[in-house]
Amino acid sequence: MIAWHDSPVVIGGRTILHRVAFRAKAGELVALVGPNGAGKSTLLRALAGLLPGAPKQDSRRVAWLPQGARCAWGLTVAEVAALGRIPHGDADPAPVERALAACGLLELRDSRIDRLSGGQARRAMLARVLAGEPAVLLLDEPTADLDPAAAHEVMALLRVRARAGACVVVVLHDLGLALQHATRMVVLADGRITADATPGDALPAAAAAFGLPYGLDKRPRLLPPVR
Amino acid sequence: MRAALAVLVLALLGLALLVGATGFGVPEAAILWELRLPRALLAALIGGGLGLSGAVLQGAVRNPLADPALLGIGGAAGLGVVLAFYWGLGLAFAPALPLAGLVGAALGCCVLFAFAGRAPSAPSLILAGVGLSALASAMQVLALAFAPNPYALAEVTFWLMGGLADRAPLHVALAAPPILLGGAIMLRLGRGLDALALGEETAASLGVPVGRTLALAAAGVALVVGAATAVGGGIGFVGLVVPHLLRPFLGERPSALLAGSARGGAALLLAADLVARAAPLLLPLSQEPPLGVLTALLGAPFLVRIARRMAP
Numbered sequence: 001m002i003a004w005h006d007s008p009v010v011i012g013g014r015t016i017l018h019r020v021a022f023r024a025k026a027g028e029l030v031a032l033v034g035p036n037g038a039g040k041s042t043l044l045r046a047l048a049g050l051l052p053g054a055p056k057q058d059s060r061r062v063a064w065l066p067q068g069a070r071c072a073w074g075l076t077v078a079e080v081a082a083l084g085r086i087p088h089g090d091a092d093p094a095p096v097e098r099a100l101a102a103c104g105l106l107e108l109r110d111s112r113i114d115r116l117s118g119g120q121a122r123r124a125m126l127a128r129v130l131a132g133e134p135a136v137l138l139l140d141e142p143t144a145d146l147d148p149a150a151a152h153e154v155m156a157l158l159r160v161r162a163r164a165g166a167c168v169v170v171v172l173h174d175l176g177l178a179l180q181h182a183t184r185m186v187v188l189a190d191g192r193i194t195a196d197a198t199p200g201d202a203l204p205a206a207a208a209a210f211g212l213p214y215g216l217d218k219r220p221r222l223l224p225p226v227r
Numbered sequence: 228m229r230a231a232l233a234v235l236v237l238a239l240l241g242l243a244l245l246v247g248a249t250g251f252g253v254p255e256a257a258i259l260w261e262l263r264l265p266r267a268l269l270a271a272l273i274g275g276g277l278g279l280s281g282a283v284l285q286g287a288v289r290n291p292l293a294d295p296a297l298l299g300i301g302g303a304a305g306l307g308v309v310l311a312f313y314w315g316l317g318l319a320f321a322p323a324l325p326l327a328g329l330v331g332a333a334l335g336c337c338v339l340f341a342f343a344g345r346a347p348s349a350p351s352l353i354l355a356g357v358g359l360s361a362l363a364s365a366m367q368v369l370a371l372a373f374a375p376n377p378y379a380l381a382e383v384t385f386w387l388m389g390g391l392a393d394r395a396p397l398h399v400a401l402a403a404p405p406i407l408l409g410g411a412i413m414l415r416l417g418r419g420l421d422a423l424a425l426g427e428e429t430a431a432s433l434g435v436p437v438g439r440t441l442a443l444a445a446a447g448v449a450l451v452v453g454a455a456t457a458v459g460g461g462i463g464f465v466g467l468v469v470p471h472l473l474r475p476f477l478g479e480r481p482s483a484l485l486a487g488s489a490r491g492g493a494a495l496l497l498a499a500d501l502v503a504r505a506a507p508l509l510l511p512l513s514q515e516p517p518l519g520v521l522t523a524l525l526g527a528p529f530l531v532r533i534a535r536r537m538a539p
Contacts, residue, residue: 050431050432057432059434064428065429066426069425069426069429070425071425072289072290072426073479075424075479079478079480083421083422083424086418086421112479128425132433
């Protein structure tokens with residue numbers, strides 16, 4: 001379980017988040033959607049306890065993956081994943097192995113992360129989060145840079161985590177992914193929550209936030225992989 | 228690899244005892260204990276400290292171009308020592324020189340981090356270092372221009388060139404405690420520096436006290452660089468070159484480079500000092516080339532190489 005219902009967040013004189021009440025429970029996969037600058041990343045940081053003045057979170061329980069996460073050095077994929085064990089202060093190889101396997105990185109374990117494709121590097125960063133085996137996963141656009149199949153794979157992986165009892169909050173730009181995989185969709189616009197419902201019910205608010213029409217469409221489209 | 232480096236350091240230490248102004252071979256006891264051993268120990272201590280400082284700074288600012296001298300910390304320490312020389316503090320009270328170096332290095336670290344802001348990006352930090360270097364060397368020149376007498380001018384100039392000639396056991400006693408303390412502080416930062424590879428916010432989300440880690444890194448670097456500069460003068464580039472050379476062997480994880488960089492730095496400076504000592508014996512030179520010049524000759528091409536590799 002993770003929650004935020006605190007005073008407004010003002011950065012540089014601009015109110016990024018108004019009084020926002022957000023909570024996510026174990027077993028949920030919450031998609032956080034909204035236009036650029038709506039405050040999604042700030043809300044995720046607030047939940048992660050990273051805003052100045054926000055209560056610190058237990059790093060063993062809550063893991064955060066920033067947008068465009070990057071590693072300054074050419075660590076190997078296995079070394080990057082092992083960084084996820086830092087909160088636990090151990091070098092337990094078992095969770096690291098499980099994380100690498102879950103992200104399909106076992107063959108790439110000894111490759112340097114700065115020599116991987118964007119999508120592979122992104123999965124390595126996700127493996128770092130999973131290696132800590134946190135109860136709460138806060139992920140900022142984990143599917144950016146991924147091709148559609150890989151994006152669905154990551155979302156399916158997160159769904160499995162949620163079903164196993166984790167609480168997953170994901171910032172997504174791809175409303176299709178949110179509709180297909182999330183158990184709940186929260187729409188943010190101008191620092192306010194304008195909808196908080198099942199993805200289907202929240203879609204009108206999401207469309208309004210983006211200023212886009214919505215409706216049924218019979219044209220061919222990509223479907224999530226069949227399992 | 229780390230064991231091999233340790234063996235290399237020990238071998239160079241042994242070799243360093245066998246080369247000196249009197250020629251090659253085992254010297255008489257007085258020379259061995261009063262001159263060669265202190266000099267070899269200082270080369271190992273200062274080289275090790277600078278190598279470790281480079282690895283820690285690079286990890287802290289996430290940039291392979293970071294080096295105590297390049298970021299102006301060495302220059303600030305040098306300014307402190309020049310001022311101590313200038314007012315004759317070193318003659319009155321021997322530990323005044325390393326203390327002045329320490330104060331200079333600590334102020335340099337503070338200015339550097341304040342200059343670059345709360346969350347320094349690598350380019351802003353390096354530019355701040357360039358500014359600090361220029362400021363420190365200008366102030367050093369100012370102190371020299373107002374030198375009280377030609378003797379003081381010559382003494383300071385000679386010291387600024389960097390070198391370990393004619394160092395006595397007193398110098399070891401002055402430099403060893405701060406360098407060992409700074410080294411001990413920095414060797415414990417591995418986990419924090421590893422986490423910082425993912426950025427300061429992610430490191431914080433992993434439960435690493437980022438501010439404390441950076442402050443300890445600055446304190447460790449200041450202790451080492453202050454004492455090393457006070458005793459050895461301006462010796463640069465060791466911290467830049469050593470981690471760079473070791474990455475292909477030890478991997479890129481900052482924590483994996485700390486102990487290795489200390490050993491590698493000790494080996495590098497012992498070897499450079501051996502070259503400095505052997506040069507007048509083998510070449511028609513009237514005196515030793517300054518050690519700081521030798522490390523700069525080695526390091527400058529590395530700087531260009533690393534910078535070029537970083538360019539997109």
